[in-house]
Amino acid sequence: MSGLLTSMARRVAICNRLIVSVLVLLALTSIAWSAEQGRFAIRTVFTDVRDGVIYLNADVDYELSEVAVEALASGVDLTIELQIEVVRDRRIWIDRDIASLLQRYQLSYQPLSQRYITSNLNSGDQLSFAGLPAALEHLGRVRDLPVLDDTLLKPGKRYEIRVRAVLDTRDFAGPLRLITFLWRDWRLASEWYEWPLII
Amino acid sequence: MATNNLKRWLTIIMATLGAALLFISLVFLSKTTQNSAEFGRLQTSILLLNAAGVAVLLTLILINLVTLVRQYRQHMPGARLTARMVTMFVVLAVAPLGLVYYFSLQFITRDIDSWFDVQIESALDDAMLLSRTALENRTREHLDRLQNSMGRLQGLSGPNLVAELERVRETMGAEEMTIVGSNNRIIATSSALEAAGVPMRPSDEIRLQTRQGLPYVSFDPISSGGFQIRIALKLAAEGAVDGVGLFENFGAEGGADEERILLAQIPVASNESDLAEGVQFAYMRYRELAFLRQPLKVSFTLTLTLALLLALLTAVSGAFYWSRRLVAPIQDLVAGTRAVAKGHFDTQLPVPQRDEIGFLVNSFNEMTRRLAEARESAEQSRQQVESERANLAVILARLSTGVVALESDLRLRAVNQAAGAILGHEFEAHIGDKLGDFAGASAMTQQFVELCRGHLDKGETEWREQVVLRGDVGRQVLMCACTALPGEADKASGYVIVFDDITALIQAQRDAAWGEVARRLAHEIKNPLTPIQLSAERMRHRFMKKMDSEDARVLERSTHTIIHQVEAMKDMVNAFSEYARAPNVDLTIFDLNHLVHEVAELYRVQSRSVTIALELDTEITVLEADRGRVRQILHNLIRNSIDALEGQEQGRIELATRLVREQDLKFVDIVVRDNGPGIQMDIVEQVFDPYVTSKPKGTGLGLAIVKKLVEEHGGRIYANNRDTGGARISIRLPMDEDSRTAMLSRAAQPRENRREHA
Numbered sequence: 019m020s021g022l023l024t025s026m027a028r029r030v031a032i033c034n035r036l037i038v039s040v041l042v043l044l045a046l047t048s049i050a051w052s053a054e055q056g057r058f059a060i061r062t063v064f065t066d067v068r069d070g071v072i073y074l075n076a077d078v079d080y081e082l083s084e085v086a087v088e089a090l091a092s093g094v095d096l097t098i099e100l101q102i103e104v105v106r107d108r109r110i111w112i113d114r115d116i117a118s119l120l121q122r123y124q125l126s127y128q129p130l131s132q133r134y135i136t137s138n139l140n141s142g143d144q145l146s147f148a149g150l151p152a153a154l155e156h157l158g159r160v161r162d163l164p165v166l167d168d169t170l171l172k173p174g175k176r177y178e179i180r181v182r183a184v185l186d187t188r189d190f191a192g193p194l195r196l197i198t199f200l201w202r203d204w205r206l207a208s209e210w211y212e213w214p215l216i217i
Numbered sequence: 218m219a220t221n222n223l224k225r226w227l228t229i230i231m232a233t234l235g236a237a238l239l240f241i242s243l244v245f246l247s248k249t250t251q252n253s254a255e256f257g258r259l260q261t262s263i264l265l266l267n268a269a270g271v272a273v274l275l276t277l278i279l280i281n282l283v284t285l286v287r288q289y290r291q292h293m294p295g296a297r298l299t300a301r302m303v304t305m306f307v308v309l310a311v312a313p314l315g316l317v318y319y320f321s322l323q324f325i326t327r328d329i330d331s332w333f334d335v336q337i338e339s340a341l342d343d344a345m346l347l348s349r350t351a352l353e354n355r356t357r358e359h360l361d362r363l364q365n366s367m368g369r370l371q372g373l374s375g376p377n378l379v380a381e382l383e384r385v386r387e388t389m390g391a392e393e394m395t396i397v398g399s400n401n402r403i404i405a406t407s408s409a410l411e412a413a414g415v416p417m418r419p420s421d422e423i424r425l426q427t428r429q430g431l432p433y434v435s436f437d438p439i440s441s442g443g444f445q446i447r448i449a450l451k452l453a454a455e456g457a458v459d460g461v462g463l464f465e466n467f468g469a470e471g472g473a474d475e476e477r478i479l480l481a482q483i484p485v486a487s488n489e490s491d492l493a494e495g496v497q498f499a500y501m502r503y504r505e506l507a508f509l510r511q512p513l514k515v516s517f518t519l520t521l522t523l524a525l526l527l528a529l530l531t532a533v534s535g536a537f538y539w540s541r542r543l544v545a546p547i548q549d550l551v552a553g554t555r556a557v558a559k560g561h562f563d564t565q566l567p568v569p570q571r572d573e574i575g576f577l578v579n580s581f582n583e584m585t586r587r588l589a590e591a592r593e594s595a596e597q598s599r600q601q602v603e604s605e606r607a608n609l610a611v612i613l614a615r616l617s618t619g620v621v622a623l624e625s626d627l628r629l630r631a632v633n634q635a636a637g638a639i640l641g642h643e644f645e646a647h648i649g650d651k652l653g654d655f656a657g658a659s660a661m662t663q664q665f666v667e668l669c670r671g672h673l674d675k676g677e678t679e680w681r682e683q684v685v686l687r688g689d690v691g692r693q694v695l696m697c698a699c700t701a702l703p704g705e706a707d708k709a710s711g712y713v714i715v716f717d718d719i720t721a722l723i724q725a726q727r728d729a730a731w732g733e734v735a736r737r738l739a740h741e742i743k744n745p746l747t748p749i750q751l752s753a754e755r756m757r758h759r760f761m762k763k764m765d766s767e768d769a770r771v772l773e774r775s776t777h778t779i780i781h782q783v784e785a786m787k788d789m790v791n792a793f794s795e796y797a798r799a800p801n802v803d804l805t806i807f808d809l810n811h812l813v814h815e816v817a818e819l820y821r822v823q824s825r826s827v828t829i830a831l832e833l834d835t836e837i838t839v840l841e842a843d844r845g846r847v848r849q850i851l852h853n854l855i856r857n858s859i860d861a862l863e864g865q866e867q868g869r870i871e872l873a874t875r876l877v878r879e880q881d882l883k884f885v886d887i888v889v890r891d892n893g894p895g896i897q898m899d900i901v902e903q904v905f906d907p908y909v910t911s912k913p914k915g916t917g918l919g920l921a922i923v924k925k926l927v928e929e930h931g932g933r934i935y936a937n938n939r940d941t942g943g944a945r946i947s948i949r950l951p952m953d954e955d956s957r958t959a960m961l962s963r964a965a966q967p968r969e970n971r972r973e974h975a
Contacts, residue, residue, distance in 0.1 A: 091504075130436065
C-alpha cells in the first residue's frame with residue numbers, strides 16, 4: 019500500500035516537474051521570439067483638408083524581424099503595404115466602406131553600392147539610403163497623402179479613417195511564401211489605427 | 218441490393234474524387250515550391266486542402282482501427298483475418314514509402330546544398346568587390362574632376378554661374394548639375410535632358426555630410442536601368458571675389474555667407490553599368506538562393522512529407538477498405554456455417570462478385586439449399602414411417618391373433634396384447650428378455666415357449682403347427698406359424714411367431730356336428746320307436762291269453778324288455794332332441810339360492826345314500842336367467858354326481874353359490890363337488906362333448922347339455938378333479954344384462970376375428 023502511494027507520489031512529482039519545465043521553455047521561446055520578431059506600429063495619424071481634398075499624415079514605426087533583415091540583405095525585396103480605409107460609422111448596421119487606398123512601398127538592398135533603396139510603388143519615386151534605419155524612417159513618414167475628395171462625404175455624418183501597415187509576403191517566391199505562412203516572425207502587421215474624420 | 222450498389226458506387230466515386238483532388242493539390246504544391254508564380258496565391262489554400270485531406274484520412278483510419286480492435290476483442294468472425302491483412306497491406310505500403318521518403322529527403326538536402334560552393338561564393342564576392350572598386354574608382358575620378366572644376370564656379374552668380382555650370386557639366390559629361398542654396402533654394406541648374414523635371418534636391422544625408430566639409434558620393438540605380446553617380450560638394454562662399462552685385466541680385470535673401478551645395482548626377486557608361494549590373498544580379502541571385510536554402514529545404518520536406526502522408530494514409534485506408542471487402546464474404550460464410558451448424562438450413566448468403574469467393578458463396582448456397590431439401594424429405598419420410606408404425610401398432614393391438622417378434626438371438630422384441638391374452642401372461646415386462654427366461658410364466662406360456670425353442674433351436678425358421686396347451690382352466694388349441702424376418706447376408710434378423718386360439722372354433726365345429734347328429738338321430742330313430750312299442754304291447758295283449766303259461770311268461774318278459782328298452786331309447790332320443798333344440802331363452806328374475814335349495818331337497822329325498830351339502834352365498838339375492846334352464850342345469854349336475862357316486866358309501870355332494878364382482882360387473886359362480894372317482898384323465902378335455910362319459914350307464918349328454926345351457930346364458934363352465942379326489946364342475950353365470958353383454962362380447966370377439974382371418 020505504502021509502496022503504491024510512494025510510486026504515485028513520485029509520478030505526481032515527475033509530472034509537476036515536467037509541466038514546470040515545459041512552461042519555462044515556452045516562456046523562454048516567447049521572449050526570444052519577441053526579441054527577434056520585429057514590430058509594426060502606427061504612432062500618429064492625422065488628417066488635414068485643403069482645397070476640398072483630405073490629406074493623410076502618419077508616422078509609422080517599422081521594426082523588421084531578424085529574418086526579414088537577413089532576407090533583405092540577401093536580396094529579397096520587401097513590400098510594405100499601408101492600408102487606408104475610410105468608413106462611415108453606422109450605429110445599427112455594420113460600417114460602410116467609403117474608400118480604400120493601398121499605398122505600397124518596396125524596400126530593397128543594393129550590394130554594389132551597399133545602399134538601401136526605397137521606392138513608392140504607387141508613384142515610382144525612388145530613394146537610396148546608406149542605412150536601413152534611415153530607409154525605414156523615410157518609409158514611416160507619410161506626409162500629405164491625398165486620400166479622397168470631401169465631396170464624397172456627406173456633412174453631418176460620422177466618418178472614420180483607419181490605417182494599418184502590413185508586410186506583404188504574397189509576392190514572395192514559392193518556398194519563402196510557404197515559410198512566411200508557417201513562421202510567425204514573418205507575419206508583420208500593425209493594429210488598425212482608427213481616427214475620426216472631421217470635416 | 219440496389220441501395221447497396223448505389224452506396225458502393227458513391228463510395229468509389231467519392232474516394233476517386235478525393236484522391237484526384239489531393240493529387241492535383243499535391244502537384245500544385247510542388248509547382249509552388251518550384252517558384253511558379255501562378256500558383257503562389259493558391260498555396261495557402263492548397264496547403265490547407267492537403268492538411269484537411271490528411272485529417273479526413275486520419276479520422277477514417279482511426280475509426281476503422283477502433284472498430285477493428287473492438288471486433289478483434291469480441292472475437293467477431295473475420296476480425297483476425299482483417300487485422301492480418303491490414304497489417305500486411307500497411308507493412309507493404311510503409312516499407313517502400315519509408316525508403317523512398319528517406320532517400321528523397323537525403324537527395325533534396327544534398328541537392329540543395331550542392332548548389333552552394335565556397336569557391337563560387339568567394340568568386341562572386343570577389344567579382345562584386347571588383348565591380349564596386351571599379352565603380353568607386355570611376356566615381357573618384359569624377360569627384361576629382363569635379364573638385365578641380367569647382368574653382369571655375371567660385372564667386373560666380375546669376376547667368377554667369379548658369380553658363381559656367383553648363384560648361385562644367387558638359388566637360389564632366391554629367392546629366393544634371395544643380396547648385397542649391399540654403400532652404401533648398403535652387404541657385405543654378407543645368408541639365409542634359411531635354412524634358413528635365415524638377416531638379417534634384419539634397420537629402421538630409423547629403424546636407425549632413427557636406428556640412429562637415431566632406432564630399433558626398435553615392436552610386437544609385439536608376440529606375441530606367443543602369444546606374445548613376447551622385448556627387449554633392451560644398452561650394453565655398455567666396456562669391457565676394459567677383460563682386461557683391463551678384464550676391465545682391467541672387468543672394469539678397471540668402472546673405473553673403475550662404476551655404477551652397479553643388480549636386481552632380483553623372484551616368485555611368487552603359488557597358489560598365491551593364492557589367493556591374495550583371496555581377497550584381499548574379500551575386501544577388503546567389504545570395505537569395507543561399508538565403509532561400511533553408512526555406513526551400515523546409516518547403517520541399519513539407520511537400521514531400523505531405524505527399525508521403527497522403528499516399529500512406531490513402532494506402533492504409535485502402536488497406537482497411539479492401540481488407541473489409543475481401544473478408545466480408547468470408548465473414549458471411551463463417552456466419553452462414555454457424556447458422557447451418559445450428560440447424561438453419563435455409564441460410565442463403567449474398568453473392569459478392571464473380572470470383573473464387575463468389576463461387577464459394579454460390580456453392581455454400583447450393584449446399585444449404587440441398588441440405589434443406591434433404592432435411593425436408595427426411596422429415597416427410599420420417600412422418601410417413603411414423604404414421605405407418607402407428608397404424609401398424611393399432612392394427613397389432615386390435616388383432617385377436619397373438620404376435621410375438623423375436624430378435625435373432627431369441628430375445629423378445631415386441632409382443633401384442635392378444636398374445637398376452639391368449640397365453641394368460643403379461644409380456645410387457647419381458648421385452649428384451651431371452652425367450653424362456655420369463656419368470657413366473659403360466660404353464661401355457663412355458664409350453665408355448667418350449668414349442669418355439671424346440672423349433673428354433675433346431676434351426677427351423679419357417680414352420681406351422683397346431684398345438685394343444687394344457688392350462689389350469691382347461692386346454693387351449695393354438696395354430697402357430699413362425700417366419701424369419703429378412704436380414705443382411707441371408708441371416709435372419711429375427712423371427713415373428715403368429716398364433717391363433719382356435720379352441721372355441723374347434724368346439725363350435727364339434728358342437729355344430731353333434732347338434733346335427735342329435736337332430737338326425739331324434740328324427741330318424743324317434744319315428745319307428747312308437748310303432749315298435751305299440752306293436753309289442755299289441756302282441757302281448759293278443760297272444761298272452763292264448764298261450765300257455767310257459768310261453769306267456771316268455772312273451773311277457775320279451776315284450777316287457779322291448780317296451781322298456783324302447784322307453785329308454787325314447788328318453789335318449791328326447792335328450793338328443795333337447796340338445797339339438799334351438800335356443801329360446803326366457804329370462805326372468807328369480808332367487809337362485811331358493812332354486813338350488815328346492816332342487817337339492819328333491820334329491821335328498823330320492824337318494825338317501827348321498828349327502829347333499831349346501832353352501833349358499835347370502836349376498837346373491839336375485840339372478841336374471843331362464844329359470845327352467847337353470848333348474849335343468851342343477852338337475853343335470855346333481856344327477857351326474859349321484860351317478861358318479863353310485864355304489865359308493867358316504868357319497869357327498871357339495872353345492873356352493875358365490876357372488877363374484879369384476880369391476881362393475883357381477884357374476885354368480887355355481888360349484889358342484891363330489892367325492893367320487895373323479896373324471897378320467899384321458900377324457901378330462903372332452904368331458905363336455907356329447908357321448909363322453911365315464912359312467913357305466915348314461916347317455917353322455919348330461920354335461921354337454923349343461924354346457925350348452927350355460928353358454929346360452931353367456932356363461933362359462935369348467936371341469937377338473939379335486940386334489941382330495943372327486944370331480945369339481947364350476948359354472949359362472951352373468952347376474953344381470955350388463956354382465957351378460959360383457960361376457961357374450963368377450964366370448965364372441967375372438968370368434969369373429971377368427972372368422973375374418975380365416
